[in-house]
Amino acid sequence: MAKTGGFTQIIDGVGLEIPNSQHFRLACCDCGLVHDVVVVTQAGTEELGLAMRRNKRSTTMRRKGRGIAGIAYNDRLEQAGAAAASSAD
Numbered sequence: 001m002a003k004t005g006g007f008t009q010i011i012d013g014v015g016l017e018i019p020n021s022q023h024f025r026l027a028c029c030d031c032g033l034v035h036d037v038v039v040v041t042q043a044g045t046e047e048l049g050l051a052m053r054r055n056k057r058s059t060t061m062r063r064k065g066r067g068i069a070g071i072a073y074n075d076r077l078e079q080a081g082a083a084a085a086s087s088a089d
Contacts, residue, residue, distance in 0.1 A: 025058060032068045034058040 007027050010016055018024065018039050027034045033054070040049040063071065 025055065026052075027058070027062055031071055032059060032063040032066055033071075034062055 023038045035052045
């Protein structure tokens with residue numbers, strides 16, 4: 001897999017191996033939205049944990065660098081997600 005702009009270029013439909021508990025950034029090819037992601041598994045179980053958080057700074061930089069404009073954030077969704085995360089603690 002090739003690196004482009006600090007991101008690993010993946011191919012649609014091709015699998016990807018991610019080391020357990022390693023943080024990585026996931027960016028949309030079309031709109032440039034970037035998320036910080038971590039995937040965690042527990043030995044002896046079939047459970048998989050997935051946490052994602054939108055990274056506004058990286059998204060802004062990626063969109064600017066790729067000439068993508070006119071896509072706004074939905075801050076109400078972000079606030080709802082933050083409220084749900086704090087109530088889960």
